Amino acid sequence: MPLPLIQTNNLSKNYMDGSETPALSDISFSVDRGEFLAIMGPSGSGKSTLLHLLGFLDSPTSGAYRFDGKDASAYSSEEIARLRNKEFGFVFQAFNLLPNATVSENVKLPLLYSDTTENEWNARTHQAIGAVGLGHRAEHEASKLSGGEKQRAAIARALVNNPSVIFADEPTGNLDSKSGGIVMETLSLLNGKGHTIILVTHERTTAEFADRIVHIKDGLIESDTRTHERRRAGADVKLK
Numbered sequence: 695m696p697l698p699l700i701q702t703n704n705l706s707k708n709y710m711d712g713s714e715t716p717a718l719s720d721i722s723f724s725v726d727r728g729e730f731l732a733i734m735g736p737s738g739s740g741k742s743t744l745l746h747l748l749g750f751l752d753s754p755t756s757g758a759y760r761f762d763g764k765d766a767s768a769y770s771s772e773e774i775a776r777l778r779n780k781e782f783g784f785v786f787q788a789f790n791l792l793p794n795a796t797v798s799e800n801v802k803l804p805l806l807y808s809d810t811t812e813n814e815w816n817a818r819t820h821q822a823i824g825a826v827g828l829g830h831r832a833e834h835e836a837s838k839l840s841g842g843e844k845q846r847a848a849i850a851r852a853l854v855n856n857p858s859v860i861f862a863d864e865p866t867g868n869l870d871s872k873s874g875g876i877v878m879e880t881l882s883l884l885n886g887k888g889h890t891i892i893l894v895t896h897e898r899t900t901a902e903f904a905d906r907i908v909h910i911k912d913g914l915i916e917s918d919t920r921t922h923e924r925r926r927a928g929a930d931v932k933l934k
Contacts, residue, residue: 697763698724699858699890700748705757707743717743718913720757725892727858730885732893732904740913741894742863748892749782749861750774762858779807783852783889787864789844791851793837797828800836801850808855822850826880842873849880859890866900878903 705721708714718740725731735741746752747759750766759766761777769777778784791800802819810818823832826846836844845865852860862881866874874897882903885891893904901907902921909916 696727698760699727699729699762700725700892701760702748703758705744705747705754705759707740707747707752708755716913718747718754721915723908723915723918725890728885728888728890729906730882730891730893730904732895732901732907733910734895734898734901734907735910735916736896739910741896741910744910745861745863745892745894749784749859750777779804780809780855781858783849783855783857783860785845785848785852785860785862785865787867789836789848789868791836791844791847794835796833796835797823797839797847797850798832800847801854804851804855810855818854822854823847825853825884826850840873841869842876845869845873845877846880849877849884853884853889857889859892860884862891862893864895865893866895866897871899874900 701724703722705718706716707718708716721744733741733744743752747754748761750761750769754766761769792803798819801822802815805815805818820829820832823829826849828843828846828850831839831843831847836847839847845868849860849862849865860881865881866877869877878900881891881893891904893900895901904921906918906920908918
């Protein structure tokens, strides 16, 4: 049996704000390479905190986290920087695009800090933009895009370094239901091509695109279930 890509054991996170406030308590679970996992829970449940720990954006107070078989505490700062750039792609609710830059310029940004040679940048950028169905918008400024297009551009930016894992934190939170559905179909298609997807959401319809849903409440895992009626995108899905 191959080792899980991600494994946590009794992972906990406390914040200090005058007094110690627990955000996560004794979180233990694993994620296999190529899985599509949704972390679901109400606001303040600790789901975004968990995603930040898994993405090396924050450190746990206690417990263990292993990524690709290696304990997180054993990674050097240089290795963590490389993981964030090469192995991880991040998609956030607020898009975080440069508004006056084109889609191509936004998507290309992670390549500037990678070991990818400059003569590969255009091809990588074109491929990532094509993968999310935005080829016709490649030279449009980000400020001119619809909300759904902005999020797909953000996914392309996360995808450009061909990461092992895409972390998506409430990616449909600022979108209408139609645009949100297109974004989730995009993530589902990428999962079908082998990318591990870890999604944080409070919306049941969004979570149901995943293979598996972990429910968190008050910093604790309430349930961990596989979805039976998956809403994965089919091969004939066309992105517009």
